[in-house]
Amino acid sequence: MHTVMVIGGGFALLVVFLLGGRFMGDGSSMALAAAAKWFIPAWFIGAGINMAVGVLKAGYSVAEELPIFLFVFAVPAVVAGLLWWKFGR
Numbered sequence: 001m002h003t004v005m006v007i008g009g010g011f012a013l014l015v016v017f018l019l020g021g022r023f024m025g026d027g028s029s030m031a032l033a034a035a036a037k038w039f040i041p042a043w044f045i046g047a048g049i050n051m052a053v054g055v056l057k058a059g060y061s062v063a064e065e066l067p068i069f070l071f072v073f074a075v076p077a078v079v080a081g082l083l084w085w086k087f088g089r
Contacts, residue, residue: 003068006050010076013046014039018083033088036080043080047073 014036021035051069054060 003072006047006072007075010043010046010072011079013043014076014080014083017042017080029087029089033084033086036084036087039080040077040084043076044073 017035017039018032021031021038025031025034047069050072051062051065054065054068055062
C-alpha cells in the first residue's frame, strides 16, 4: 500500500510541475515539455529519499529496496517522459 501511495505522490508532483510550467512559462506546449523534463531528476531524488527511509528507518536492505525504488521511480518517470516527448514536438 505504501508503494501505491508513493507512486501517487509522484503523479501529484508531476501535476505540480506541469501546472508550474503552464503558469510560470508562457503556457505553450514547450513549457509543459520543459516541466516534464525537470520532473524526472526531481522525482529520482524523491524516490531515492523514499528508498533511504526504507533502508535506514524500516530496516530493509538495499537489495530489498532497489527493485521497489526502480518501480516507484519508473512509473511516474515514464509518464513524464511520454509527456516530454508529446509536448516537445
